[in-house]
Amino acid sequence: MSDTAQIIDGKAIAKQIRDELAVDVVEFIQNNSVVPCLAAVLVGDDPASEVYVRNKRRACEHVGIDSQLHRLPADTTQDELLDLVAKLNKDNEVHGILVQLPLPAGLDADQILLAVSPAKDVDAFHPTNVGRLVQGKPRFLPCTPHGVMQLLKRTGIDTAGQHAVVVGRSDIVGKPLAQLLSARGADATVTVCHSRTNDLPGITRQADILIAAIGKPEFITGDMIKPGAVVIDVGVNRTDAGLVGDVEFESASKVASHITPVPGGVGPMTIAMLLVNTLRAAQALEQ
Ligand SMILES: Nc1nc(=O)c2c([nH]1)NC[C@@H]1CN(c3ccc(C(=O)N[C@@H](CCC(=O)O)C(=O)O)cc3)C=[N+]21
Numbered sequence: 001m002s003d004t005a006q007i008i009d010g011k012a013i014a015k016q017i018r019d020e021l022a023v024d025v026v027e028f029i030q031n032n033s034v035v036p037c038l039a040a041v042l043v044g045d046d047p048a049s050e051v052y053v054r055n056k057r058r059a060c061e062h063v064g065i066d067s068q069l070h071r072l073p074a075d076t077t078q079d080e081l082l083d084l085v086a087k088l089n090k091d092n093e094v095h096g097i098l099v100q101l102p103l104p105a106g107l108d109a110d111q112i113l114l115a116v117s118p119a120k121d122v123d124a125f126h127p128t129n130v131g132r133l134v135q136g137k138p139r140f141l142p143c144t145p146h147g148v149m150q151l152l153k154r155t156g157i158d159t160a161g162q163h164a165v166v167v168g169r170s171d172i173v174g175k176p177l178a179q180l181l182s183a184r185g186a187d188a189t190v191t192v193c194h195s196r197t198n199d200l201p202g203i204t205r206q207a208d209i210l211i212a213a214i215g216k217p218e219f220i221t222g223d224m225i226k227p228g229a230v231v232i233d234v235g236v237n238r239t240d241a242g243l244v245g246d247v248e249f250e251s252a253s254k255v256a257s258h259i260t261p262v263p264g265g266v267g268p269m270t271i272a273m274l275l276v277n278t279l280r281a282a283q284a285l286e287q
Pocket of ligand 1: 055098123236263264265266271
Protein backbone atom coordinates (compact mmCIF):
# COMPACT_ATOMS: atom_id res chain seq x y z
CA MET A 1 0.00 0.00 0.00
CA SER A 2 1.36 3.43 -0.91
CA ASP A 3 1.28 6.24 1.63
CA THR A 4 -0.09 8.76 -0.83
CA ALA A 5 -3.51 8.42 -2.37
CA GLN A 6 -4.17 8.81 -6.07
CA ILE A 7 -5.83 12.19 -6.54
CA ILE A 8 -9.02 11.95 -8.60
CA ASP A 9 -8.89 14.89 -11.01
CA GLY A 10 -12.48 16.12 -11.18
CA LYS A 11 -11.51 19.05 -13.33
CA ALA A 12 -10.04 16.77 -16.01
CA ILE A 13 -12.93 14.28 -15.88
CA ALA A 14 -15.46 17.13 -16.08
CA LYS A 15 -13.67 18.45 -19.15
CA GLN A 16 -13.79 15.00 -20.73
CA ILE A 17 -17.56 14.89 -20.13
CA ARG A 18 -18.02 18.41 -21.55
CA ASP A 19 -16.00 17.48 -24.65
CA GLU A 20 -18.18 14.41 -25.24
CA LEU A 21 -21.29 16.50 -24.61
CA ALA A 22 -20.23 19.20 -27.08
CA VAL A 23 -20.34 16.58 -29.86
CA ASP A 24 -23.86 15.53 -28.85
CA VAL A 25 -24.96 19.18 -28.69
CA VAL A 26 -23.78 19.78 -32.28
CA GLU A 27 -25.71 16.73 -33.43
CA PHE A 28 -28.82 17.85 -31.53
CA ILE A 29 -28.67 21.30 -33.11
CA GLN A 30 -28.27 19.81 -36.60
CA ASN A 31 -31.20 17.46 -36.13
CA ASN A 32 -33.58 19.91 -34.47
CA SER A 33 -32.49 23.39 -35.61
CA VAL A 34 -32.81 24.38 -31.97
CA VAL A 35 -30.08 25.29 -29.47
CA PRO A 36 -30.49 23.76 -25.99
CA CYS A 37 -31.03 26.52 -23.44
CA LEU A 38 -30.59 26.70 -19.68
CA ALA A 39 -32.29 29.47 -17.71
CA ALA A 40 -30.69 30.25 -14.35
CA VAL A 41 -32.58 32.29 -11.77
CA LEU A 42 -30.51 34.16 -9.22
CA VAL A 43 -32.31 35.98 -6.43
CA GLY A 44 -30.32 38.43 -4.30
CA ASP A 45 -26.57 38.90 -4.28
CA ASP A 46 -24.99 36.01 -2.39
CA PRO A 47 -21.32 36.12 -3.50
CA ALA A 48 -20.89 32.31 -3.60
CA SER A 49 -23.97 32.00 -5.81
CA GLU A 50 -22.53 34.64 -8.15
CA VAL A 51 -19.42 32.46 -8.61
CA TYR A 52 -21.42 29.28 -9.31
CA VAL A 53 -23.76 30.99 -11.74
CA ARG A 54 -20.83 32.55 -13.60
CA ASN A 55 -19.11 29.12 -13.80
CA LYS A 56 -22.31 27.53 -15.09
CA ARG A 57 -22.72 30.14 -17.81
CA ARG A 58 -19.13 29.73 -18.95
CA ALA A 59 -19.51 25.94 -19.03
CA CYS A 60 -22.69 26.29 -21.14
CA GLU A 61 -20.80 28.43 -23.63
CA HIS A 62 -18.02 25.83 -23.89
CA VAL A 63 -20.41 23.06 -24.94
CA GLY A 64 -22.64 25.14 -27.21
CA ILE A 65 -25.63 25.42 -24.87
CA ASP A 66 -27.40 28.80 -24.64
CA SER A 67 -27.83 30.26 -21.19
CA GLN A 68 -30.06 32.95 -19.76
CA LEU A 69 -29.50 34.63 -16.42
CA HIS A 70 -32.56 36.03 -14.67
CA ARG A 71 -31.50 38.27 -11.81
CA LEU A 72 -34.02 39.32 -9.21
CA PRO A 73 -33.45 41.63 -6.23
CA ALA A 74 -33.18 40.21 -2.69
CA ASP A 75 -36.60 41.69 -1.79
CA THR A 76 -38.41 39.77 -4.56
CA THR A 77 -41.72 38.36 -3.34
CA GLN A 78 -42.79 34.73 -3.55
CA ASP A 79 -45.40 35.63 -6.18
CA GLU A 80 -42.93 37.52 -8.34
CA LEU A 81 -40.59 34.53 -8.32
CA LEU A 82 -43.47 32.13 -9.03
CA ASP A 83 -44.47 34.34 -11.98
CA LEU A 84 -40.97 34.15 -13.45
CA VAL A 85 -40.89 30.35 -13.05
CA ALA A 86 -44.31 30.08 -14.73
CA LYS A 87 -43.07 32.21 -17.61
CA LEU A 88 -39.95 30.03 -18.05
CA ASN A 89 -42.08 26.86 -17.86
CA LYS A 90 -44.11 28.13 -20.82
CA ASP A 91 -41.18 29.49 -22.84
CA ASN A 92 -40.50 27.01 -25.65
CA GLU A 93 -36.96 28.34 -26.06
CA VAL A 94 -36.06 27.30 -22.51
CA HIS A 95 -35.28 23.60 -21.89
CA GLY A 96 -33.74 23.69 -18.42
CA ILE A 97 -34.59 25.84 -15.39
CA LEU A 98 -32.34 26.23 -12.38
CA VAL A 99 -33.31 28.30 -9.36
CA GLN A 100 -30.06 28.92 -7.52
CA LEU A 101 -30.19 27.93 -3.85
CA PRO A 102 -30.16 29.13 -1.15
CA LEU A 103 -32.96 31.65 -1.71
CA PRO A 104 -33.02 34.77 0.49
CA ALA A 105 -34.84 34.40 3.82
CA GLY A 106 -38.58 34.92 3.44
CA LEU A 107 -38.89 32.93 0.22
CA ASP A 108 -40.31 29.41 0.40
CA ALA A 109 -37.89 27.29 -1.63
CA ASP A 110 -40.06 24.14 -1.48
CA GLN A 111 -42.97 25.93 -3.13
CA ILE A 112 -40.70 27.39 -5.82
CA LEU A 113 -39.09 24.02 -6.62
CA LEU A 114 -42.57 22.47 -6.84
CA ALA A 115 -43.51 25.12 -9.42
CA VAL A 116 -40.68 24.25 -11.82
CA SER A 117 -41.95 22.01 -14.61
CA PRO A 118 -40.55 18.50 -13.91
CA ALA A 119 -39.62 18.24 -17.61
CA LYS A 120 -37.33 21.29 -17.23
CA ASP A 121 -36.09 20.49 -13.73
CA VAL A 122 -32.40 19.94 -14.55
CA ASP A 123 -31.45 19.96 -10.84
CA ALA A 124 -33.87 17.05 -10.26
CA PHE A 125 -35.18 18.79 -7.12
CA HIS A 126 -38.90 18.53 -7.98
CA PRO A 127 -40.70 15.90 -5.85
CA THR A 128 -41.78 14.11 -9.05
CA ASN A 129 -38.17 13.71 -10.12
CA VAL A 130 -37.09 12.71 -6.60
CA GLY A 131 -39.82 10.06 -6.58
CA ARG A 132 -38.83 8.78 -10.00
CA LEU A 133 -35.25 8.41 -8.82
CA VAL A 134 -36.30 6.43 -5.75
CA GLN A 135 -38.44 4.17 -7.94
CA GLY A 136 -35.51 3.52 -10.26
CA LYS A 137 -37.05 5.37 -13.22
CA PRO A 138 -35.17 8.67 -13.19
CA ARG A 139 -35.72 11.36 -15.82
CA PHE A 140 -32.78 13.45 -14.61
CA LEU A 141 -30.12 12.42 -12.13
CA PRO A 142 -29.34 15.09 -9.52
CA CYS A 143 -26.13 16.84 -10.58
CA THR A 144 -23.80 16.38 -7.61
CA PRO A 145 -24.69 12.72 -6.90
CA HIS A 146 -24.47 11.94 -10.63
CA GLY A 147 -21.10 13.70 -10.74
CA VAL A 148 -19.84 11.52 -7.87
CA MET A 149 -21.00 8.34 -9.65
CA GLN A 150 -19.23 9.44 -12.84
CA LEU A 151 -16.01 10.19 -10.93
CA LEU A 152 -16.06 6.65 -9.51
CA LYS A 153 -16.90 5.06 -12.84
CA ARG A 154 -14.35 6.98 -14.88
CA THR A 155 -11.62 6.29 -12.31
CA GLY A 156 -12.32 2.57 -12.70
CA ILE A 157 -13.71 2.09 -9.21
CA ASP A 158 -16.25 -0.73 -9.12
CA THR A 159 -18.94 -0.10 -6.52
CA ALA A 160 -20.63 -3.52 -6.72
CA GLY A 161 -20.70 -5.25 -3.37
CA GLN A 162 -18.64 -2.48 -1.76
CA HIS A 163 -19.59 -0.84 1.51
CA ALA A 164 -20.27 2.83 0.77
CA VAL A 165 -20.68 5.09 3.79
CA VAL A 166 -22.39 8.41 3.08
CA VAL A 167 -21.88 11.00 5.81
CA GLY A 168 -24.68 13.55 5.45
CA ARG A 169 -28.40 13.15 4.72
CA SER A 170 -29.31 16.27 2.74
CA ASP A 171 -32.00 16.22 0.05
CA ILE A 172 -29.45 17.51 -2.47
CA VAL A 173 -26.55 15.13 -1.86
CA GLY A 174 -26.73 12.50 0.91
CA LYS A 175 -30.19 11.07 0.24
CA PRO A 176 -30.02 10.86 -3.57
CA LEU A 177 -26.42 9.61 -3.53
CA ALA A 178 -27.44 6.77 -1.20
CA GLN A 179 -30.13 5.90 -3.77
CA LEU A 180 -27.73 5.91 -6.72
CA LEU A 181 -25.06 3.87 -4.93
CA SER A 182 -27.53 1.18 -3.87
CA ALA A 183 -29.41 1.11 -7.20
CA ARG A 184 -29.24 -1.93 -9.43
CA GLY A 185 -26.13 -1.63 -11.56
CA ALA A 186 -24.14 0.29 -8.93
CA ASP A 187 -24.92 -2.38 -6.32
CA ALA A 188 -23.10 -0.92 -3.32
CA THR A 189 -24.21 -1.62 0.24
CA VAL A 190 -24.92 1.80 1.71
CA THR A 191 -24.82 3.19 5.23
CA VAL A 192 -26.05 6.75 5.76
CA CYS A 193 -24.57 8.58 8.77
CA HIS A 194 -25.43 11.99 10.20
CA SER A 195 -24.95 14.31 13.15
CA ARG A 196 -26.79 11.95 15.55
CA THR A 197 -24.89 8.80 14.56
CA ASN A 198 -23.25 6.97 17.49
CA ASP A 199 -19.56 6.14 17.05
CA LEU A 200 -19.27 7.80 13.64
CA PRO A 201 -15.52 7.01 13.30
CA GLY A 202 -16.29 3.33 13.98
CA ILE A 203 -18.64 3.34 10.99
CA THR A 204 -16.60 5.49 8.60
CA ARG A 205 -13.67 3.12 9.22
CA GLN A 206 -15.79 0.30 7.73
CA ALA A 207 -16.19 2.16 4.43
CA ASP A 208 -14.63 0.90 1.22
CA ILE A 209 -16.00 4.08 -0.32
CA LEU A 210 -16.44 7.07 1.99
CA ILE A 211 -18.52 10.04 0.87
CA ALA A 212 -18.20 13.22 2.93
CA ALA A 213 -21.24 15.48 2.50
CA ILE A 214 -21.65 16.97 5.94
CA GLY A 215 -20.93 20.63 5.36
CA LYS A 216 -18.33 20.90 8.13
CA PRO A 217 -14.82 21.97 7.13
CA GLU A 218 -12.19 19.20 7.39
CA PHE A 219 -14.48 17.08 9.57
CA ILE A 220 -13.22 13.70 8.28
CA THR A 221 -9.66 13.00 9.37
CA GLY A 222 -7.23 10.24 8.41
CA ASP A 223 -7.94 8.21 11.55
CA MET A 224 -11.61 7.88 10.44
CA ILE A 225 -10.63 6.18 7.16
CA LYS A 226 -9.89 2.52 6.47
CA PRO A 227 -6.49 2.11 4.80
CA GLY A 228 -7.03 1.82 1.03
CA ALA A 229 -10.53 3.32 1.03
CA VAL A 230 -11.79 5.62 -1.73
CA VAL A 231 -12.65 9.06 -0.31
CA ILE A 232 -15.00 11.45 -2.13
CA ASP A 233 -15.23 14.96 -0.67
CA VAL A 234 -18.46 16.78 -1.54
CA GLY A 235 -17.81 19.65 0.90
CA VAL A 236 -17.62 23.26 -0.24
CA ASN A 237 -16.70 25.36 2.80
CA ARG A 238 -15.43 28.90 2.53
CA THR A 239 -13.02 29.57 5.40
CA ASP A 240 -10.40 32.24 6.10
CA ALA A 241 -7.89 29.77 4.66
CA GLY A 242 -9.90 29.60 1.41
CA LEU A 243 -12.13 26.89 -0.02
CA VAL A 244 -11.87 23.60 1.90
CA GLY A 245 -13.77 20.33 1.78
CA ASP A 246 -15.33 18.18 4.49
CA VAL A 247 -12.16 16.04 4.52
CA GLU A 248 -8.83 16.98 6.04
CA PHE A 249 -6.87 16.29 2.88
CA GLU A 250 -3.42 16.05 4.41
CA SER A 251 -4.12 13.22 6.87
CA ALA A 252 -6.74 11.52 4.67
CA SER A 253 -4.49 11.28 1.62
CA LYS A 254 -1.96 9.27 3.65
CA VAL A 255 -4.55 6.55 4.31
CA ALA A 256 -6.87 6.49 1.29
CA SER A 257 -6.15 4.76 -2.02
CA HIS A 258 -8.00 7.49 -3.98
CA ILE A 259 -9.22 10.91 -2.91
CA THR A 260 -10.91 13.94 -4.51
CA PRO A 261 -9.47 17.39 -3.84
CA VAL A 262 -11.41 20.59 -3.09
CA PRO A 263 -11.39 22.56 -5.29
CA GLY A 264 -11.03 20.48 -8.44
CA GLY A 265 -12.96 17.40 -7.39
CA VAL A 266 -16.74 17.11 -7.20
CA GLY A 267 -17.50 20.82 -7.90
CA PRO A 268 -16.63 20.85 -11.60
CA MET A 269 -18.51 17.56 -12.04
CA THR A 270 -21.71 19.10 -10.65
CA ILE A 271 -21.63 21.68 -13.41
CA ALA A 272 -20.80 19.13 -16.13
CA MET A 273 -23.79 17.00 -15.12
CA LEU A 274 -26.06 20.06 -15.18
CA LEU A 275 -25.12 20.52 -18.83
CA VAL A 276 -25.77 16.84 -19.52
CA ASN A 277 -29.25 17.25 -18.01
CA THR A 278 -29.94 20.36 -20.07
CA LEU A 279 -29.26 18.48 -23.32
CA ARG A 280 -31.39 15.59 -22.06
CA ALA A 281 -34.25 18.00 -21.28
CA ALA A 282 -33.96 19.53 -24.74
CA GLN A 283 -33.99 16.07 -26.37
CA ALA A 284 -37.15 15.08 -24.50
CA LEU A 285 -38.94 18.40 -25.10
CA GLU A 286 -38.10 18.67 -28.81
CA GLN A 287 -38.73 15.09 -29.86
N1 LIG B 1 -30.23 25.09 -7.76
C1 LIG B 1 -28.98 24.83 -7.39
N2 LIG B 1 -28.29 23.84 -8.02
C2 LIG B 1 -27.01 23.56 -7.66
O1 LIG B 1 -26.37 22.66 -8.26
C3 LIG B 1 -26.39 24.32 -6.61
C4 LIG B 1 -27.16 25.33 -5.99
N3 LIG B 1 -28.45 25.56 -6.39
N4 LIG B 1 -26.62 26.06 -5.00
C5 LIG B 1 -25.27 25.88 -4.55
C6 LIG B 1 -24.74 24.49 -4.81
C7 LIG B 1 -23.23 24.38 -4.83
N5 LIG B 1 -22.87 24.04 -6.19
C8 LIG B 1 -21.57 24.03 -6.71
C9 LIG B 1 -21.31 24.02 -8.04
C10 LIG B 1 -20.02 24.10 -8.54
C11 LIG B 1 -18.94 24.18 -7.69
C12 LIG B 1 -17.58 24.32 -8.24
O2 LIG B 1 -17.38 24.44 -9.44
N6 LIG B 1 -16.56 24.36 -7.40
C13 LIG B 1 -15.18 24.56 -7.83
C14 LIG B 1 -14.58 25.79 -7.15
C15 LIG B 1 -15.33 27.05 -7.37
C16 LIG B 1 -14.85 28.15 -6.44
O3 LIG B 1 -13.65 28.47 -6.48
O4 LIG B 1 -15.67 28.68 -5.68
C17 LIG B 1 -14.35 23.36 -7.45
O5 LIG B 1 -14.73 22.66 -6.49
O6 LIG B 1 -13.32 23.15 -8.07
C18 LIG B 1 -19.17 24.18 -6.33
C19 LIG B 1 -20.47 24.09 -5.85
C20 LIG B 1 -24.01 23.92 -6.93
N7 LIG B 1 -25.11 24.11 -6.18
